[in-house]
Amino acid sequence: MSIQMNGLTDFQRDLFNVATREVPKEAPKLMRKIGSKARSTVAKKSRSLVKKKTGMYHKKWKRGKVFVGYHGELVVRVYNSSPHAHLVEDGHWMVDHEGNKTGDFVPGKKPMDKGMREFEASGDVESETVKWLDELLRKNKL
Template sequence: MSIQMKGLTDFQRDLYDIAIKEMPKEAPKLMRKIGSKARKTVAKKSRSLVKKKTGMYHKKWKRGKVFVGYQGELVVRVYNSSPHAHLVEDGHWMVDHEGNKTGDFVQGKKPLDKGMREFETSGDVEKETVKWLDELLKKKKL
């Protein structure tokens, strides 16, 4: 899932493009900050959707490293490192203690997808980007 910035003016968009090209070491700082906010939003959404509090599922939400994607854009991932996170996300067949299927399928709760959609509509990406651009202008780096 990718996040698009829609709330920036043309001037801000031009400043953003210049900042990315001229100061490549400043852009990952912004992406880490945005990734951390996304992680908080997703973790909060997962706590509201997944009520069972056994294990470490709720404590294992992480923000990955910033890296360059396929089209040259900066990317940061939000993921859950618990071993059963994919079962909560996608759903699973119920099995007994020997590993035999009992026939019941538990639907996935999709906390990552729902949390990222909530983060995308919140406008935090645009707010953080505008704040970052203002700081660069105040420090006279742009």
């Protein structure tokens, strides 16, 4: 899932393009900050959707490193490192202690998808980007 910036003016968009080219070490800092905000939003959404509090599922939400994606853009991932996170996300068949299917399917709760949609709708990406651009202008780096 990718996040698009829609709330920026043309001047801010041009300034953002100049900033990422002229000050390349500053852009990953912005991406780490946005990724951390996304992680906290997704973790909060998962706590509201997944009511079972046993295990370490709620404590394993992480923000990955910033890296260059397929098309040259900066990317940061949000993921859950618990071993059963994919079962909560996608659903699973109920099994007994021997591993035999009992026939019941538990549907996935999709906390990652719902949390990222909530984060996109919140406008945090645009507000953090505007703050970052203002800070760069104030420090005379642009």
